Amino acid sequence: MSSISIELPQVHNNQKSQCCPSNEFITGCWHVTHSSLPLWKGKRNVNITYKLLPIESGVQKIDDLxxxxAINSEKIKSVHGIDTPTPDSPGAWDWRGKGWxxxxxxxxxxxxFGELDDGNQWVVTYFAKTLFTPAxxxxxSRNKEGLPGDVVEEILGALRGLGVKEITDLADSMFEIPQN
Structure with missing residues (x-):
């Protein structure tokens, strides 16, 4: 496998992102195997499914489920929203919840983002701070089993290597999300 390439989030970078997966790459089911977001603590089998919505006024929105x-529950919970491409920011989206x-x-x-030799695909995403959640x-990972440990370590090393304290702190606070 080639070296992992990670970019700074646009909040820390005044250049346009070069990290823009195609719509075909991003759509489908992804398993969230590692996170720094507290909302995933105590959760398992976290997955996100992206589906393309019909193009409206030239804008390709994505259904985001x-x-x-919970660790000790069989009940499946969900959060549903719509992703709209952020203007002039390739590879970035603005999410808005659906329903309540x-x-x-x-x-x-x-x-x-990338693909391993075995065909497993991966993505690293950054979520900006909101009123309800920290950055x-x-x-x-496409595979529920996740990525090999050395690939996860390479991703974390690439995040730390960006040289921005916020991103290093997020990399240092990453935890594994159980998948079963």
Whole structure:
């Protein structure tokens, strides 16, 4: 496998992102295997499914369905929203909740993505701070089993190597999310 390439979130970078996965790459089910976001603490089987919505006024929005279980529960809970591309920010989206969550919004972006030799794909996402949640980083894998440990360590090293305290702190606070 080649070296992992991770970019700074746009809040820390005044250059346009070069990290813009295609819509075909981002759609489908992703397993959130590692995170720094407190909302995933005590959760398991966290996954996010992205589906393309019909293009409206030239804008390709994405249906965003996150599902998860509490560690000691069989009940599947979900958070549903719509992702709209952030203007002039390739690889970045603005999320708005659906239903009773319509009052909630957030900004997220892709910091890195790729495919391993075995065909497993991965994405590293950054979530900006909101009124309800701190900023955070997630690692996604197409495979429920996640990524090999050395790949996770390479991703964490690449995040730390960006040289921004906030991102280093997020990398240092990452935890594994159980998948079963």
């Amino acid at each position: 996150a599902q998860y279980q 969550l319509v009052i909630a919004s957030s900004h997220w972006e892709c910091l890195g 955070g980083v997630d690692v996604y």
